Amino acid sequence: MDIVFTAATVRYAGRVALHPLDLALSERRIGIVGLNGSGKTTMARLINGLVKPTEGSVTVDGLDTVADEKAARGKTGFIFQNPQHQMILPILAEDIAFGLKNRGLAKAEIAERTEAILSRFNIAYLARRRVHELSGGETQLAAIASVLVTGPDLLILDEPTNQLDLKNRALIERTVASLPEQVIVITHDLALIEGFDRVLVFHEGRLAADSRPAEAIGAYRKIAAC
């Protein structure tokens, strides 16, 4: 899917969080890195329309995130920094089914798709568990399943390995690597994006580097050392 930023600018209460950004993204694996507060989440939220550009525009697959808000949002699944907050119903299978019910699917299809997505991520055993009792790694997998069940073309993950132990980091790395969907990951976990196609580095609300992972991570290390 093509994501195009055209002079996209974001101000919060008059303060610039993202300076005019011109960028076209179509790679399957895109990483976003940068210091805290550099504008990464703001940039990513522009893609699914959760943040609107104060000036300029953002399109996904040619759909404007403001003018074609609903259609554009349907293209993208977003996993937030604290994914437990995006789980709405208490039992995992019910939470996953909820997104499908909202789309008006028939009961049998909802059951079939819920089961299929749980198996796809090897978490069928968690189907009847309470979402707030899942471990960090289980929560990430459950959130990925809940979001992908509705069939978005693009998945955006905001710091998916934050607070995970080494074993669960590796599990999420493997899971992300195996997804057929296009993926954008915001992360401070540089190992996660080592094999990616393209890495963007943000600094003080501007795109400071945009290249293959090794070069981009090198640029990020220089920024962090200043």
Ligand SMILES: Nc1ncnc2c1ncn2[C@@H]1O[C@H](COP(=O)(O)OP(=O)(O)OP(=O)(O)O)[C@@H](O)[C@H]1O
């Ligand atoms: N809703 C908001 N209202 C006001 N200011 C905001 C809002 N969201 C973000 N900001 C500010 O915009 C700037 C960029 O924030 P953003 O969350 O995009 O950065 P980030 O690079 O994702 O940071 P982190 O790595 O800490 O998550 C920061 O100065 C932040 O305080």
